[in-house]
Amino acid sequence: MNMDNKLDDLLIKRVIPDPSSNLANRINAMAEEALIKKRNNVNNLSLSELVLRMFIIPKPAYVTAFCLAFGLTLGLYGVSSDITTQDWFSFLSVQQEEWL
């Protein structure tokens, strides 16, 4: 027999043992179990945990940056709307003698 054919023949005849008959069932059962476990985990959360979950910030860096920018804007423009700029500067440049 040609050597190539002989090797091919050997490779074709290679025996693969059958898998356990319940392999697919086992995988499906484990997947179902995992799903039930996941659902139970959500159901078993206490009220406090559920409330806490509402306050989870998905992007803390963005939220911090936004709050900072918002605070600065409010600080800069908000002050001038309540007190006149003149009052504000006269308050800052008040001389000690005048007070006394």
Place this chain on the structure above:
Amino acid sequence: MTDKLQNLDDESLMGHVKQHDHQAFSILVERHSEKFYASSYRIVTNKQEAEDVVQDAFLKLWDRPEMWKAGHSAKFTSWFYKIVMNMSLDRYRKFKNIQALGDKEQYLKTAAEQHNSLQKDDEQVALDQALKVLPEKQLQALNLCFYEEMSRKEAATIMNVSVKALESLLMRAKEGLRNDLYRQGFIEEEKIKKGQII
């Protein structure tokens, strides 16, 4: 509902799996578990290990179905085959490490038990031994083209190599096997000398 799902192709079923549809997942498992078991067995050459690989791969898919991106991967089977192969190769490497540590007695005992239970003949046992010492890439190329009956192009894509490189791997794999089988006395010396190896 189940009948309707049964008629769907793998890619559509994966869409359902992403919605945590257990029935769709079951159909995928029933459709492909044996095929992937055989693919894994050809690498790890151990029934229990191969079953574990398939089980772990499917459970990983169930846990994180978003890993499958319909737009990027043409066929579910080709994509999942890669996952199974990577996991099988991890186990295969683990076995090689066991060999390197000299702690292979238990593994060989199990392998021998398997051979006995399967009533493999000497040639098959010799072939198994020869396959075990093949480099990973060569073994993978041989499995893809010989057993999975994939085209050269498809196999090359899965392995991330060119078609030319794949052909070279196949040639070297067969050469390695012939040399090993010759050493074990299953192939005649004359024919090797005549240059009929390649």
